[in-house]
Amino acid sequence: MKTSQTFHKLMQYVRPYWFFLILSIGLAVVSVVTQLYIPILFGQCIDCMLSKGHVDLVLLSTYGTKIGILILINAAATWVMNVMNNHMAYSIVKDMRAQIMFKIQHLPLSFLDDHGIGDILGRMIADVDQISDGLLLGFTQLFSGIITIVITILFMFRIHVGISVLIVLMSPASFFVAKWISKHSYHMFQKMTQTREQLTSYIEEMVGNEKIIQSFGYGQRASQTFQKTNEDLQDYSQKAIFYSSLTNPSTRFMNSLMYALIVGIGSIFILQNALTVGSLSVLLSYANQYMRPFNDISSVVTEFQNALACANRVFEIIDAPQESPEEPNTLIVNQESVDWQDVSFSYVPDHPLIQHVSFHVEPGQKIAIVGPTGCGKTTMINLLMRFYEMDEGAILIDGTNIQNVSRHSLRQQFGMVLQDTWIKDATVRENLCMGRSYSEAEIEVACRSCRSWDFIEKMPKGLDTKINAHSLSQGQQQLLCITRVMLIKPKMLILDEATSNIDTRTEVLVQQAFDTLMKGRTSFVIAHRLSTIINADQILVMKEGKIIERGTHDDLLAQNGFYANLYNSQFEQVV
Structure with a gap:
């Protein structure tokens, strides 16, 4: 199944919780707006005390009070948003597990004969847990990150158009680096998931028949087979984590270059009196706020790739053909012939x-x-x-x-x-x-x-x-x-x-x-x-x-x- 198809099927489980999703997005907007407005107030505080004897304490106190109120609003919105996200993520996987259990009751025995108990348990427990982790990160960081990017751009353009255009033009570099790495890590996550389920199935088989293994002296060969599969899992896991871990430092490197460039250009504008020190500090804060979601989103993409690989295995059970259609008629037995x-x-x-x-x-x-x-x-x-x-x-x-x-x-x-x-x-x-x-x-x-x-x-x-x-x-x-x-x-x-x-x-x-x-x-x-x-x-x-x-x-x-x-x-x- 293609990644896009798996993602589409996964989103179908989100639909029953659209109200919580909209509420979470709304709270994310409140959280981001308050978080981004605070640097403006800090910048204004800086401009209130640039030199000795030129400190406006009244205005500074006003800005300080506003900052305190915004911090409280931001904390409350973030807390409620996290509660909503947890509720959605764990409700979705609860529904998914329930559907898997229901589907197992209606699958033909031929399907169960072809799949080991360990394999089915692994999909129902470990894979679904991985899906919940991916969804939780998506709800918590992906939505907030996208909203942060959009609103930060609006705030930056209000302060200085030239520097804001430069930041926006340089940002796709981080995105393409993250996309290229995540594309190559998905294959390794698939291999890791498949090998993990093989190991789970093998452990279930060996532990459940330990008496026979010991009585026939099969323990050494069982350990050798286990060691081989365990080493494969280690290899695929290390490669998957290694490739995916390249995402964050790569995007951070690109963002650091962008940050240094903004400092240099901003300093030139200050010398030309086209920008104040407070405004530059706000822009630098916004540049950092703007670039941070790219790092978060890259981490989310990596985790979500793993979740999609697991979801693909889960949907193999959910989408498996059920027993052949049956008539609704009830059998009434009298003679028992x-x-x-x-x-x-x-x-x-x-x-x-x-x-x-x-x-x-x-x-x-x-x-x-x-x-x-x-x-x-x-x-x-x-x-x-x-x-x-x-x-x-x-x-x-x-x-x-x-x-x-x-x-x-x-x-x-x-x-x-x-x-x-x-x-x-x-x-x-x-x-x-x-x-x-x-x-x-x-x-x-x-x-x-x-x-x-x-x-x-x-x-x-x-x-x-x-x-x-x-x-x-x-x-x-x-x-x-x-x-x-x-x-x-x-x-x-x-x-x-x-x-x-x-x-x-x-x-x-x-x-x-x-x-x-x-x-x-x-x-x-x-x-x-x-x-x-x-x-x-x-x-x-x-x-x-x-x-x-x-x-x-x-x-x-x-x-x-x-x-x-x-x-x-x-x-x-x-x-």
């Missing part, structure tokens, strides 16, 4: 995974899906829940094509227990209820039926004990996830290796609870331990994205085919 009609799907074009899958599920049936790793079992669940959209075919629930209903209403019909658990940093009750309202008795019944009550009641505060993913074992986490589904009592169930982290004895007890929950409900069960699905009404055996066998457990054993070999292999004794 499911039909797969010639469904095909592939994650990568020209590499088919699910190939022409068709089967019928009667209401209340328990369907087991088995097969070797990578055959497409979990992908079928992803298609059923519309986490991914199928390439061909249709899936019907009670005769309704799931493509013709909203994803929310579809997913409300299912309760899911996955192999990967998710426990948030909250109380046990909050983890179980997930924003819903349940009575104490309902929660306890669900916990007892799932055998999670045994360890919950031993906690210091029972259901009100605060937990996180590190305070519980994997088995305990999975029991809580199972209990969570028990509470919502969904119309249909999906169990994807739901008891993989539970010991054999507890698994038998939980399986009994599942049987009670699944009674009368259409259920889809993915399992590697085939002993857990021998009572399924229909078993679908998959291989390379196709259903190669189907039937009950006894029927498939009688066929003595792929399923029979798979089942028997789990009970073979190693001699």
